[in-house]
Amino acid sequence: MESTKLKVCITAVLAVSCASAVYAILRFKRRYRVSSEVLNYMDIQIVSDEAVCDEVVGEIRRRSLKLHAIGFDCEWVTDNGKRQAVALLQLSTLDGYCSLFRLNQMKIIPGTLKLVNKRYSHATRSKPLYNNGILQAPDGELLCTCDSKKARWYVEKGLASVVDEGEGEAPLTVRLRFEPAGRSVGDVGRFYQIAKENKCVVCGNTDSYIRKNVVPREYRKYFPDYA
Known part of the structure; x- marks a missing residue:
């Protein structure tokens, strides 16, 4: 009786193993065929x-x-x-x-x-992409660098006051009149605090550059709304 059960178990294991092997081979052949037809x-x-x-x-x-x-x-x-x-x-x-x-x-x-x-083609930029305006918390702590238009928006809405108009090489600096939802913390926070350089991230060239999106807008407009 025990011997019969053992034979049945061994037969079942072999059958499953053979089926798995056949499935793997067929799947490999199918993938090979599909890749070869690309x-x-x-x-x-x-x-x-x-x-x-x-x-x-x-x-x-x-x-x-x-x-x-x-x-x-x-x-x-x-x-x-x-x-x-x-x-x-x-x-x-x-x-x-x-x-x-x-x-x-x-x-x-x-x-x-x-x-x-x-x-x-894409036209090269006629002005710098980053002007590195400064956005401060109510206590003067640096929150992040941002576009000057965004900084001006806070001022125009009465949400911030101008600390420095940014004459010459000095950046425009505004201070929020409310406590932000979060502050810059850790390496991620420091990334948002540093000034962004206007240069190519590949070759380092400082002129005749464009801003490239990872997914071009020409393609993204055809994506579903949830993408």
Whole structure:
């Protein structure tokens, strides 16, 4: 009797193990098949001369009429710390049409390509993003740095008074007339207290920069309201 039960248990364990193994293999094959078919979704065009450029740009513009947005990236090399001219420009549409423009092999950049990049490009900022106004608690403790417009808003609403108008290099400083819900605490609090530098967070350049959102506004406007 005991021997029969043992055989049944062993058979059941083997069956479960085999089923798990088969499931894992099938799942792996399915994932492999799906991942191998990803490129089938893409329609990749490599452009190395001006003659083909107009046709490809025209197709990009046609496909982007609905969402008015395209994917953008570019590649270049750096020689002795100096960035060289852009060698590869990549443009893609939502439906998988991807074009690789090998600019280093073109004598000129076609006008159609310049126009499409101008259409979807972002203008550089004409004034600093951060002016680092100072917001104080009623007892004078530093709460945070903030935009001067926000600081002025508190004053205009009668919620704060001006401590320093910010003449010259001195920042505009306002002091709240009410106790805030919270104060700056720990490393997070210190982050909000420091002055923000107007420079690129990647290369450190202090001019010709733009503000980039992690999720571009062109895409975010199509997100659900709860996102």
